Amino acid sequence: MGGPTTGSAGPPDLGDPMLPARLRLAIGRLNRRIRVDAAAVLPPLQTSVLVTLEEHEPLRLSELARREAVTPPTMSRVLAALDDAGLLVRTPDPQDARSALVELSPEGRAMIERLRTERTALLAERLDRLAPEHREALAAAVPALEALVTLPSE
Template identity: 35%
Template sequence: MSAVPSLLRDLLPRLNELSGSLRRGKLFERAVEATGLPLERPAMTVLGILHIEGKPLRVGEIATRMNVVGPHVTRQVQGLESRGLVRRVADPDDQRARLIELTPEGKTASERYVGVIEGWFAGAMSDWTAEDRQLLDRLVTRLVEDLTARLSDLD
């Protein structure tokens, strides 16, 4: 167990550096600019989640992925709907429920947004081997899942 605190002393500064690099590089701002739409981070996050998932989702599913409550997502969806970027559709598994899906305009915007972010990371990791990229994905996924589970135990 004593190795974990030592690991955290090494890992936490690296996570802070990563966060700082993303802020300094204005990655979010550049990605939003590429969409041609003046949207705030939560709205772009909704579009990004729908884009990456590749299928319509319930508001609750989006909220879970954003780690926020449903009403927060509902407000974002309403704003995106009014701009013609998403629409509500019937859930084929439950006609009473609604799913949120990208409109063609929303798909175009989200493709541009995600494309900038993917391009930035691809460039940063262009010298990495496929094995290193897969290892990073596996370990970050595991870290997020374990931290999420630990935090949900605290609730």
């Protein structure tokens, strides 16, 4: 009684209307499995904020909230937790004295590197347990998955 999301079903036909659902479920479940196996030290939103800062720092709270699709009060709570953990630095915004710019501290950079290393190792272990044909299929799919990420929203 497995169904298409158990991994026992064969590859979907490209015209299969269930393909997007299967792909979404597989990626979401794999992401959760890696987070659980890594015994995440930070909640997902805090981790995402650190990565966003790494890519775009320095940023104002309002810009971080926009990029993370959360409200400013939510972002304020996230930044307070990251600040308490010593993972970021706030500096006065030279263009607006009422605002602060947020960037990573050295500890924040080290945390991102640690998370990446752990999660990459966990994924490598899972890949090693796959049959060679499945590893080959995933290797061939990486460029398409990367293209999905970079497609502009409509």
